[in-house]
Amino acid sequence: MRKYIICMAGILMLLSVPAAAQDKFFTKSGRISFVSKGDIETIAAKHKGITCVLDTKSGTIQFAVLMKGFEFEKALMQEHFNENYVESDKFPRAGFKGQVINSGEVNYAQDGTYTVKVKGSLSLHGVNKAIEIPGKITMKDGKPQLKAEFNILLSDYNIKIPAMVKDNISNIVTITVECVLEPLKN
Amino acid sequence: MRTKQLITIGLIGVFAALAVYAWREFNRTHKSLVTVQSDYTVQATALVHEFLSNEEAACDKYRDKILTVTGMVKWVDRVEGDCIIVLGDTASLSASVRCLVDSAQVKYTGSLRPSDTVTVKGVFTGFKNDDTGLLGSDVELNRCVVGYGE
Numbered sequence: 001m002r003k004y005i006i007c008m009a010g011i012l013m014l015l016s017v018p019a020a021a022q023d024k025f026f027t028k029s030g031r032i033s034f035v036s037k038g039d040i041e042t043i044a045a046k047h048k049g050i051t052c053v054l055d056t057k058s059g060t061i062q063f064a065v066l067m068k069g070f071e072f073e074k075a076l077m078q079e080h081f082n083e084n085y086v087e088s089d090k091f092p093r094a095g096f097k098g099q100v101i102n103s104g105e106v107n108y109a110q111d112g113t114y115t116v117k118v119k120g121s122l123s124l125h126g127v128n129k130a131i132e133i134p135g136k137i138t139m140k141d142g143k144p145q146l147k148a149e150f151n152i153l154l155s156d157y158n159i160k161i162p163a164m165v166k167d168n169i170s171n172i173v174t175i176t177v178e179c180v181l182e183p184l185k186n
Numbered sequence: 187m188r189t190k191q192l193i194t195i196g197l198i199g200v201f202a203a204l205a206v207y208a209w210r211e212f213n214r215t216h217k218s219l220v221t222v223q224s225d226y227t228v229q230a231t232a233l234v235h236e237f238l239s240n241e242e243a244a245c246d247k248y249r250d251k252i253l254t255v256t257g258m259v260k261w262v263d264r265v266e267g268d269c270i271i272v273l274g275d276t277a278s279l280s281a282s283v284r285c286l287v288d289s290a291q292v293k294y295t296g297s298l299r300p301s302d303t304v305t306v307k308g309v310f311t312g313f314k315n316d317d318t319g320l321l322g323s324d325v326e327l328n329r330c331v332v333g334y335g336e
Contacts, residue, residue, distance in 0.1 A: 004281075028284065028322060029265045049286055049326060053318055066312035066326055069286075075214045089249065092312050139255055180265070184320060 022183050023057040025144055028090040030179035038168040045070040052179045059103030083157050094124045106137050113138045125157040146179045189298050195284050219331045230257025230273035234281045236314045248310040256305045262298050269295045281323045285330040
């Protein structure tokens with residue numbers, strides 16, 4: 001009987017280890033793109049190196065972005081973005097820290113696509129602002145794929161558009177986030 | 187009359203030249219780093235230690251600079267046609283140099299394997315300090331080209 005109990009305890013311990021190891025997922029190759037559609041011109045950029053960490057147990061989610069990682073098709077646009085708009089020498093990073101509000105509705109153990117709401121603080125150009133955005137978590141082969149699309153106002157983050165180009169550049173920027181996460185092994 | 191005509195032609199020429207310059211500057215794309223000389227040549231592990239000891243000084247030193255970095259490949263990430271080469275001390279998982287390869291150069295990275303020693307040239311975009319303590323901090327380079335030393 002004693003041997004049976006010890007054996008069962010050992011089996012239960014072994015079974016618990018893989019589940020604990022898959023609570024946290026991450027990527028350092030996540031993608032963000034943004035688009036600003038002005039009357040005259042559309043400005044677009046992509047970033048292919050964002051860091052994201054998702055804790056499926058607590059629902060917490062974090063993103064970190066180096067502003068100079070945004071790549072524009074035109075070099076002059078990229079220079080203006082960094083020097084005049086986001087002032088990336090002064091504010092080199094942007095980030096988001098928040099919570100998947102309805103994390104309990106996501107079955108991380110089963111493949112499928114789940115609509116979620118994420119609430120937290122977006123930090124950009126030295127300003128922290130509370131935001132709530134819709135998104136999707138797709139579980140595939142035990143790995144979460146995140147996707148979200150939302151708008152921000154540049155004025156909310158003290159990003160000034162010179163009067164001379166206010167017809168070129170819209171105050172509304174559409175941001176798309178796409179990340180495929182891997183298990184974070186401790 | 188003739189002088190006036192010459193001045194007018196001259197002014198038109200100057201404005202035309204300025205317009206061409208402005209158009210070319212507006213539409214200028216990024217130059218490939220294959221032919222650009224780098225500002226610094228460093229070893230990957232030394233570069234990482236420089237940031238871990240004094241992040242502010244290192245960021246000031248390398249801001250907007252082109253670096254040639256030699257190091258051991260820890261791994262190669264391939265995501266949707268892009269390639270990120272991670273350089274550093276393969277015995278330690280804590281900090282690395284992450285090199286996003288220029289899309290035109292990805293085809294030259296096919297043979298790269300972990301533990302290979304490689305030289306990469308890229309533009310310094312920043313240092314991502316790991317607040318979580320779980321992921322390791324990274325020096326990040328973009329528009330990287332592989333195998334082009336000084």
